[in-house]
Amino acid sequence: xxxxxxxxxxxxxxxxxxxxxxxxxxxxxxxxxxNGNEWLYLKECLDSTFVSSVGKxxxxxxxxxxxxxxxxxxxxxxxxTAALHIALKLAGVTAGDEVLVPALTFVATAxxxxxxxxxxxxxxxxxxxxxxxxxxxxxxLLSHTEQRANQCVNRASGRIIxxxxxxxxFGHPVNLDELLAIARDFNLALVEDAAESxxxxxxGRHTGxxxxxxxxxFNGNKTITTGGGGAILTNDVELARHAKHLTTTAxxxxxxxxxxxxxxxxxxxxxxxxxxGCAQLEQLPRMLAAKRELFCRYQAAFMQIAGVKxxxxxxxxLSNYWLQTLxxxxxxxxxRDRVLxxxxxxxxxxxxxxxxxxxxxxxxxxxxxxxxxxxSLSRRLINIPSSASLVPDAI
Amino acid sequence: xxxxxxxxxxxxxxxxxxxxxxxxxxxxxxxxxxNGNEWLYLKECLDSTFVSSVGKxxxxxxxxxxxxxxxxxxxxxxxxTAALHIALKLAGVTAGDEVLVPALTFVATAxxxxxxxxxxxxxxxxxxxxxxxxxxxxxxLLSHTEQRANQCVNRASGRIIxxxxxxxxFGHPVNLDELLAIARDFNLALVEDAAESxxxxxxGRHTGxxxxxxxxxFNGNKTITTGGGGAILTNDVELARHAKHLTTTAxxxxxxxxxxxxxxxxxxxxxxxxxxGCAQLEQLPRMLAAKRELFCRYQAAFMQIAGVKxxxxxxxxLSNYWLQTLxxxxxxxxxRDRVLxxxxxxxxxxxxxxxxxxxxxxxxxxxxxxxxxxxSLSRRLINIPSSASLVPDAI
Numbered sequence: 200x201x202x203x204x205x206x207x208x209x210x211x212x213x214x215x216x217x218x219x220x221x222x223x224x225x226x227x228x229x230x231x232x233x234n235g236n237e238w239l240y241l242k243e244c245l246d247s248t249f250v251s252s253v254g255k256x257x258x259x260x261x262x263x264x265x266x267x268x269x270x271x272x273x274x275x276x277x278x279x280t281a282a283l284h285i286a287l288k289l290a291g292v293t294a295g296d297e298v299l300v301p302a303l304t305f306v307a308t309a310x311x312x313x314x315x316x317x318x319x320x321x322x323x324x325x326x327x328x329x330x331x332x333x334x335x336x337x338x339x340l341l342s343h344t345e346q347r348a349n350q351c352v353n354r355a356s357g358r359i360i361x362x363x364x365x366x367x368x369f370g371h372p373v374n375l376d377e378l379l380a381i382a383r384d385f386n387l388a389l390v391e392d393a394a395e396s397x398x399x400x401x402x403g404r405h406t407g408x409x410x411x412x413x414x415x416x417f418n419g420n421k422t423i424t425t426g427g428g429g430a431i432l433t434n435d436v437e438l439a440r441h442a443k444h445l446t447t448t449a450x451x452x453x454x455x456x457x458x459x460x461x462x463x464x465x466x467x468x469x470x471x472x473x474x475x476g477c478a479q480l481e482q483l484p485r486m487l488a489a490k491r492e493l494f495c496r497y498q499a500a501f502m503q504i505a506g507v508k509x510x511x512x513x514x515x516x517l518s519n520y521w522l523q524t525l526x527x528x529x530x531x532x533x534x535r536d537r538v539l540x541x542x543x544x545x546x547x548x549x550x551x552x553x554x555x556x557x558x559x560x561x562x563x564x565x566x567x568x569x570x571x572x573x574x575s576l577s578r579r580l581i582n583i584p585s586s587a588s589l590v591p592d593a594i
Numbered sequence: 595x596x597x598x599x600x601x602x603x604x605x606x607x608x609x610x611x612x613x614x615x616x617x618x619x620x621x622x623x624x625x626x627x628x629n630g631n632e633w634l635y636l637k638e639c640l641d642s643t644f645v646s647s648v649g650k651x652x653x654x655x656x657x658x659x660x661x662x663x664x665x666x667x668x669x670x671x672x673x674x675t676a677a678l679h680i681a682l683k684l685a686g687v688t689a690g691d692e693v694l695v696p697a698l699t700f701v702a703t704a705x706x707x708x709x710x711x712x713x714x715x716x717x718x719x720x721x722x723x724x725x726x727x728x729x730x731x732x733x734x735l736l737s738h739t740e741q742r743a744n745q746c747v748n749r750a751s752g753r754i755i756x757x758x759x760x761x762x763x764f765g766h767p768v769n770l771d772e773l774l775a776i777a778r779d780f781n782l783a784l785v786e787d788a789a790e791s792x793x794x795x796x797x798g799r800h801t802g803x804x805x806x807x808x809x810x811x812f813n814g815n816k817t818i819t820t821g822g823g824g825a826i827l828t829n830d831v832e833l834a835r836h837a838k839h840l841t842t843t844a845x846x847x848x849x850x851x852x853x854x855x856x857x858x859x860x861x862x863x864x865x866x867x868x869x870x871g872c873a874q875l876e877q878l879p880r881m882l883a884a885k886r887e888l889f890c891r892y893q894a895a896f897m898q899i900a901g902v903k904x905x906x907x908x909x910x911x912l913s914n915y916w917l918q919t920l921x922x923x924x925x926x927x928x929x930r931d932r933v934l935x936x937x938x939x940x941x942x943x944x945x946x947x948x949x950x951x952x953x954x955x956x957x958x959x960x961x962x963x964x965x966x967x968x969x970s971l972s973r974r975l976i977n978i979p980s981s982a983s984l985v986p987d988a989i
Contacts, residue, residue: 231643241636248626250821250870251814277672277822280860306843306854313857316711419646419864426645426864427672448701455934455945459701462708462956465675469814469821472866475645539850550850561857 209506209534210541213525216500217547217583220493225546226584229522231424232486232594236478244474252447254470256477261430263480268397268405270413270432272439275468275476276446279394279416279429283311283364285442285466286412286431290388292317292361297353297566299363299387301331302555302573308366308392309556309565320353320360321557321567324576328513329524330373331365332572333381339568340385351385356566362388367396367406369582370422370521371513375401375409382410390414394429397422398487398519399512407432412442417472422486422521422587423479425472482594489593490520493585497523506531510580520585527579538581552580604901604929605936608920611895612942612978615888620941621979624917626819627881627989632873639869647842649865651872656825658875663792663800665808665827667834670863670871671841674789674811674824678706678759680837680861681807681826685757685783687712692748692961694758694782696726697950697968703761703787704951704960715748715755716952716962719971723908724919725768726760727967728776734963735780746780751961757783762791762801764977765817765916766908770796770804777805785809789824792817793882793914794907802827807837812867817881817916817982818874820867877989884988885915888980892918901926905975915980922974933976947975 218224244250257275264273276282292298294316300308302321309319322339325332344351344360351360363382365373375391382389393399393407394416400406407413412435417428431442449463468476494509501509506528512518527535535551542549555570555577556562587594613619639651652670659668671677687693689711695703697716704714717734720727739746739755746755758777760768770786777784788794788802789811795801802808807830812823826837844858863871889904896904901923907913922930930946937944950965950972951957982989 231645233640233643237640238637241640242633245628245632245636245870248628249814250626251819252822253814278860305852306845306858307860310843310857310859314709419644419648424646426866427647427860427862448705450701454938457700457945457948458954459949460955462705463701464705465673465702465822467822469867471821471870472864475640475866543849548850550852553852554854559853560855 208537209531210537212504213507213538214541214545214547216504217542219500220496221584221589226548226589227586228548228550228582228584229420230586230588231419232482232586232588234594235482237475240474240478241471244471250471251469252467254473256470256473257468260473260476260480263477264430267480267483268408268432270408271434272436274431274439274442274446275473276429276431276466277468278418278427279414280307280311281446281464281466282414282429282431283307283392284314285445285464286390286414287311287315287362288445289438289441290362290390290411295358296361297356297358298361300556301366302557302567302570303329303368303552303576304366304392304556305553306556306559307394308364309562317361318358319556319562319565321565321570323568323570324573325374326572326576328371328373329368329510329576330371331378333374333377337381340381344385346386349386351387353566360387362390364390364392366392367399369524370396370399370519371510372396372399372401372406372516372518379409395421395521396519398483400517402515408434412438417476422490422519423476423483425468425476425479428468428472428476485594486587487519489587489590490585492590492593494520494523501525522582523585525581525583527581529575529579532578535578535581547584549581549583552577603932604926605932607899608902608933609936609940609942611899612937614895615891616979616984621943621984622981623943623945623977623979624815625981625983626814627877627981627983629989630873630877632870635869635873636866639866645866646864647862649868651865651868652863655868655871655875658872659825662875662878663803663827665803666829667831669826669834669837669841670868671824671826671861672863673813673822674809675702675706676841676859676861677809677824677826678702678787679709680840680859681785681809682706682710682757683840684833684836685785685806687756690753691756692751692753693756695951696761697952697962697965698724698763698947698971699761699787699951700948701951701954702789703759704957712756713753714951714957714960716960716965718963718965719968720769721967721971723766723768724763724905724971725766726773728769728772732776735776739780741781744781746782748961755782757785759785759787761787762794764905764919765791765794765914766905767791767794767796767801767911767913774804790816790916791914793878795912797910803829807833812871817885817914818871818878820863820871820874823863823867823871880989881982882914884982884985885980887985887988889915889918896920917977918980920976920978922976924970924974927973930973930976942979944976944978947972
């Protein structure tokens with residue numbers, strides 16, 4: 200194949216479009232930017248010697264997260280997985296329960312369910328949001344569950360379905376109105392996995408603040424990072440207090456005694472990581488602007504390519520555009536691997552969606568509904584370089 | 595009571611002795627010292643943008659930990675609790691098993707057992723090491739367990755006792771020869787909780803390297819700190835590989851695919867925290883020297899006080915003297931709270947031993963042997979200010 204022919208393939212066109220937007224490369228999928236007070240705060244933290252379990256940056260990070268998201272309370276933890284584990288526990292998920300989880304998600308969503316001894320129950324996705332398909336879920340619950348003593352019971356397994364965990368994939372808000380209605384109608388707790396959606400809004404309100412609790416991640420590949428970190432958001436003061444207690448080994452306050460009244464976890468975010476987070480939060484508005492601008496540039500570049508579209512934020516939503524995402528037309532799904540190969544070979548890091556949860560060995564036997572849209576999406580989605588630093592003039 | 599009378603009480607004498615060694619105070623129980631390359635490495639890490647799940651400091655920290663301890667492999671994780679959880683899982687601890695744990699330990703030891711769905715079974719302590727009393731444990735296992743198909747079964751509960759987790763309290767090595775013999779004789783896996791004993795040696799070999807696996811902690815209150823962090827030590831390459839896999843979400847290596855072959859955990863140590871760890875490891879020999887010198891100074895100061903002794907390293911052991919520890923004579927146990935009150939009031943942070951595990955609500959119903967020595971010790975132990983920085987000329 201000549202260079203000219205390669206350029207005329209879909210893979211060649213996509214690589215060209217990426218190059219047009221981000222330059223010659225190489226370009227990572229997502230790398231952090233440290234252009235603010237990161238060093239200042241890290242140094243201040245180190246100089247204070249309070250680098251660990253207590254310190255002013257943890258308190259400040261929690262307050263500023265609450266302020267930014269509009270949640271009444273934020274509890275900083277060691278990562279998004281830990282946040283989900285505790286949120287599910289506080290939502291009442293216990294051994295033998297089932298929890299509704301999208302099949303199309305990062306593995307942490309399903310793993311956190313198993314940490315409670317519960318079983319993930321996989322649900323299909325909506326092409327408009329890439330999140331849980333609410334209409335399909337309602338039909339499924341109507342035909343497959345029954346209410347017993349105000350609990351939603353899976354007729355096939357006999358187990359209680361205790362909660363649902365919608366995940367805002369790549370930063371695009373799910374259909375929260377419909378999912379909240381389902382949660383209410385079927386007696387399910389709703390915990391939002393907002394790991395990818397810091398800075399994303401549904402009908403003007405920040406994701407992660409609609410359910411009983413929401414969870415954030417500040418892993419190195421996220422919009423802002425603390426190295427490793429996460430948070431639990433909630434508007435319920437008692438849940439916030441309990442989350443803080445459980446994530447700090449459930450130690451009872453006392454001047455010198457070490458007593459613990461529950462099985463607790465060592466899930467607190469170190470002050471050192473919170474210091475980085477405080478500086479990153481200051482940069483967040485600029486990061487979001489850069490990522491939106493990157494979306495616009497990609498949109499212009501991909502508009503002319505037949506057979507692929509760039510995923511845009513759902514109606515009445517603002518996405519953070521954490522990961523820019525291409526969707527191949529159904530009849531071009533077979534070209535996905537060629538696109539991945541060509542773009543990665545050219546130095547542009549791209550990746551497909553995660554393997555669907557029910558395709559992973561540890562979850563093969565878990566209950567699931569028809570997953571045809573998730574399957575179709577997983578064969579056609581491609582994430583492309585998405586760092587805010589790709590729009591250097593905006594950050 | 596006049597000032598003169600107060601000084602003649604045991605509490606008054608102890609406060610005076612502490613003041614004699616550490617100066618006017620205030621003095622924390624244990625605070626970190628950052629006198630080396632901490633700034634340099636943190637800045638280098640930040641400038642690299644690799645602050646999170648991958649980066650050269652994590653690899654370097656693991657290599658240097660292995661080198662320092664003499665373990666063949668070290669796997670850095672997010673904290674000591676996570677290290678114990680994974681070590682127990684890899685030791686084969688599963689739901690419904692029992693695991694032998696000292697009653698006198700920090701709650702993480704028992705919590706980690708429950709994370710595997712297993713039940714802690716509490717054992718008594720030895721006054722010479724503050725760790726598991728090996729002779730008493732052997733007698734107890736002989737009379738309370740039987741071997742069935744090469745597994746140790748608790749006759750009372752019918753459950754398999756899968757493992758034992760000796761903990762090197764305050765840095766003092768337990769009687770490993772005897773405990774390893776018991777592990778062999780009764781078919782128990784031995785996992786060392788060496789959270790407190792980095793720099794402590796038993797018969798010339800570093801603690802944490804005797805059992806199937808050992809675990810370390812780098813919490814802010816430990817001899818060296820990464821903010822929050824821990825590690826798994828092992829001489830078994832396959833266990834090390836598996837520990838790394840489980841602590842990094844069990845993701846299979848692939849250029850772009852996201853597939854996971856087991857239920858994994860987000861337990862990796864961020865590169866940012868590892869950067870701090872690398873700098874701290876360079877300081878460790880000096881910290882250990884300072885802590886040993888502090889012990890000598892305390893020993894001189896407490897030698898003249900009747901009714902109290904300073905805990906020294908066991909025979910043929912080198913302790914890191916993580917926390918300096920006083921032991922009141924049995925007939926003076928009732929003065930413990932007065933000592934705690936007087937010393938904390940005077941600005942010297944002191945604390946008693948942890949509440950014993952079986953005294954905590956979540957563990958009240960767990961199986962246990964006679965715990966009379968642990969009970970006696972827990973009423974008489976007092977930790978006193980122990981930071982390396984209290985010997986400023988040595989660090």
